[in-house]
Amino acid sequence: MKQYLDLFTEQRLALDAHAPAMVNAWRDRAAASLAALGMPTRRDEDFRYTDVAAALRPDYGMNVGTAGVASLDAVAQEQVGSRYATVAQVGDDPLVALNTMLTQDVVVVHARRGEQLRRHLRLNNPQRQGVPMMAHRRVLIVADEDSRLCVGIDDVAQGTAADVPMLTTLVVEVVARRGSTVELYECERTDACNRRFANVCADIEEGAHFIHAAMTLSPGTTRNRLRVRLLGEGAECHLQGCAVEYASQHVDSNTLIEHLAPRCTSRQLYRYVLDEAAQGAFAGRIYVAHGAVGTDSVETNANLVCTPEARMWTQPMLEIYADDVRCSHGATVGQLSADALFYMQQRGLSADEARTLLKQAFAAYVVESIPDSVTRERYAALLNQHFAAQAVACRTCQRCK
């Protein structure tokens, strides 16, 4: 951790010069928190499935780029800027602290009261490789009362230079005020040398809806942390995730949904397809506070483990302090159905084609549940493309033949 604190001290002026005051104001507090929290280890409950320390060990260098919130007017900056670092708090999570300390890129999305932003905002993060790199990105989304907005974040690796490590951290803060709807979609299509640590923190007020879906295709090491606080009566969140992994890729989804008000609803659907020696983890905790009566929560994690070498850890958790709640969780870990494979082969599909079709169908189930039709179709096409490319790679590879 010291290397990052030293880097911060060295680069402080350059970082500040490129960022607005609301971001710089938090850097010292973040550094202090990071020093106090220390490097997360696998002994920490929240980090037991991902070796963050190992991922942070390489020297990624520091590229200070431009940042800013130029598109915001002064009034909005005052209104919205005050929420910066209040939803994702530096004292809670060392990765949030690290990101807040070194943030280079800030995007602020703000929908004013009643505003219905029909067009999607898509944030593309092309990752050029060749030299070791790190990027600390930040998104602040504020949806005022009765507004609606949709944001997509795409992490795409460009080029395939192997063994050049890349570290990206991302913190997304979401404030969904009364009656608003926020949709946030993340798609990662990177490669083995990429380490991605994302923290999405959302405060959902009375009657507001938060929809989140993450699709992870061919990552390196990824940890996606989601923390949602349902703060007002009737707030809802729908979280979905699917990961398709090969080789020794690693995806860890860690969710915490806090039901802090009566009659809130939460849904979680996570599916993993693990091939070769891939690793997956899902730890989903649902916390129902005193007084959160009428809570309705469902958590589902289903996993397809296609080889004896692949590993899946799943840990659904319920922590309930209120009466009169409806909470359920379920997790399954299974293999491809031998009967289905044989049936498909009997109809003329090769064993590889049959396996691909089954895996794709398993993952597509999550994509089909995405409410936004534009994103749903785009993700379905990307998933299709991914499996088609994998099938081609499979035909030319000799590993299992």
Next chain:
Amino acid sequence: MLEIRNLHATVADKEILRGIDLTVRDGEIHALMGQNGAGKSTLSNVLVGHPAYTVTEGTVTYNGQDLLAMSPDERSHAGLFLSFQQPVEIPGVNMNVFLRAAVNARRKSMGLEPMDSPSFLRMVKERRQLVGLDSKLANRSVNEGFSGGERKRSEIFQMAMLEPSFCILDETDSGLDVDALRIVAEGFNKLRKPDTSAIVITHYQRLLDYIRPDVVHVLRGGRIVRTGGPQLAAEIEQKGFDWIKDDVQP
């Protein structure tokens, strides 16, 4: 022509088939009857290459090719089709996507280009009507949520799409009501080319009223114990199996 010689097969180390000899010439329909556990389904599974079954002795050739050396998909490309007794559900795999992959895999094996979308959909519509399969079912996941009868119709619909030269119908009549049975059987007859052969496994004469067999075999203890003409099925319908003496001495 399918030629089975002295076929022995085991499942989970238990010997089920104990020396089957059977020749089905092009265009012939053979009915296979016998009590539960006689080995009828095992025979059909062995013919299409189910990995749970192990052939311990004997040979099977189809049109001169060694069937047992072929993978299940190669057997399918060679023209073998099994209408499963209990077709599996394949959640999430759309019937049309699946069938298109199957039709194109077959075409590829014959050196043909993949079928384009409009021609494929035309074919689906035409063949679907032939077996009276609801259009909704063709757009759903394979067999998911299908009733027993719908699954059997779906099997024959798939057969219609793949145009096999050798069909094995494993209790296709079970789960079908009288009207559905007639529609499915008539569909089969319409689809059949003069040189299409079939093995029809059934417990009842009813199916054989529609799909008329040339030869009827009775299977017991993993061997064919009696072979006769269509009248043998009628006799079994009346008298059961117990009267049949073992024609084959061990």
